[in-house]
Amino acid sequence: MRLKKRIPVIDQGDKLGFWGGKFGGNFVPETLKKPIEDLELQFNKLKNDKNFIKERDKYFKNWIGTPTRFIKLSNLTKQIGGAQIWSKVVSDANGGAHKIYNATVHCLLARRSGKKVIIGDTGAGYAGKMLSMAAKKFGLKCKIFMGAKDIERQQPNVRAMKKNGADVIPVHTGSKTLVDAVSECMRYWVANCDTTAMCVGSTVGPAIFVRICGWSTSQISRELKVQLIEQFGSVPKKLKLYNCVGGGSSSFGFWNEFMDYNKKQVEFIGVEAGGPAKSKKHAAPLTYGSKIGILHGAAQYVNQNSDGQIEETESISAGLDYPGISPLHCFLKDTKRARYTAASDEEALKAYQIVTKYENLRPSLEPSHAFSVAIKEAKKLSKDTIVVINSCGDAYKDKKILEKKLGKKYVKSN
């Protein structure tokens, strides 16, 4: 299995949509073959269309607000005493997270194809919130599928979706989290694909959705590359990019532009959700050696039992609480381009406390996982190493959990 240079990773799949011959694909009911093929044709044409790119960039700039900040965490660097710690503050983007890029692109595609309704899944509520924002902006009706457990724990985002006029449809099946929301969303699309567009909230699902999402979030690394060169004159000789990985959309977007660099120069570190320290359940299929299986239309490493039933996950962060992982990350793992590890619930909470103590930055529970590993490793790294963490979401949505775990006082003071 080999990663090719000078070809975007999203375009390195084979005819049937498999990366490295075995990850991804289109394991979908016959009914979805046609709408997926239509979307493939549309996207393959538009991704090279100058006018479409212009349109995308216009909305990215004027509406999403690119570029997001690239800042040095000086106090944290001093406190840790090793590598220089920087952050790409993607939570600056309109809506407060990276999910806005994919949502915007899907709405642009839906509008061009004449669809009036767009549906999507959500875990932490960010994908849903952003899709509801973009749908409103582009005059589309919007339905969001969300696990009942996630609705309960991510109320601020649920309120935002409703305020934007979206129908939030609670999913009560299975573990009542993201995995069930994606299933229900796909089922709804099976029944309504003639009138409705579907947006998959991460780099997961049938191959075309993986590609569209990766193409959209790559905005993050395009900006970062420019910012690094502005700051250091060139891409640093020792650069380490830390990102949390649930489905894998923010991390893929954070790394894409640096894919062709030698990994000794630009290393990618993906941090999965290890779940509660005392629990056997986790959402870290790459770290804990899960087997390849089929989930939501794609072959990937996925938590499952020996029979092939998908296993329940557990994580404090709803956005990482997914049993599978993007085929792109399976490919980056097996080609050894990226390194994957996990942080537990407790480690993420601790990292959140450290970051908010020293810096004017409030990463949500998802990037707190990445901060945890970055802080630990930065200690041992030389001063000329540049560590960058993607702070891809804001902790406002986690208020309830943080209050419960850390006490009201702590949250208020930040």
Added chain:
Amino acid sequence: MLNQISLAFKKSKKEKRPALLTYTVAGDSSKKQSLEILKSISKYADILEVGVPHNTPVADGGQIQTSSYRAIKNGIKMNDIFQMIKEFKKIENSKPIILMGYYNMIYQFGENKFLKECKKSGVNGLIVVDLPWPENKIFSKKCKKSSINFIQLLSPTTSYKRLKNITKDSHDMLYYISMLSTTGGKLKVSPKKILQNYYKIKNINPKKNCVIGFGITEKTISKFKSADGIVVGSQICKEITRSLNNRQNPVINVSKMVNKLKKKIS
């Protein structure tokens, strides 16, 4: 010699009626009871579809999901399903059985090992919901080698060119999905329109037996008398749920229902 599935169609054609195909989930509501249900409905049904329950089904509606979760919760495993079919076939050797499910269950079991177990236990056909054409080409060839019917699915969104290609690669039986829906949805297309699409497929190759499924119930089944076969699934699963909720015996109730279905098309 014709295989059991083709024989079942031949028999129903002789009786000038469509074949009745039932769908129940293996292990619903228990291993023992689902075998009892199969035995009792086999008196009326021509072909038995047995669902392999999966916990992330992307094409099933509420009724079948409920049955599947119930079966998984009660501990059904792939090996139990093969065992159940083996026991059923001891009594009803000539009644064709089709396993219907999602590809991950086959993938984890191992394609070759899965087919070997199918053959050993007496499975006659397979429907794999999320393994469409052309992705299924290699597996469907393997099935053919093991004398197991791989049943291709067709839907209202399937283009004419695709219909032709899929029909060409199909074995003895095709399955037409009546409308854009998960299983068990309300019939939102007129039977006339559904049959029009059905005949489009039949005209490509009249020799292939084509069944119609999704959303067909006691109320609508008689409208499809001219088809080669008709599948009823969700309504049966719903009846199991209803019986359990009312503390009645699902075996008796489901058997009654299938008897009625048969009468409506005879």
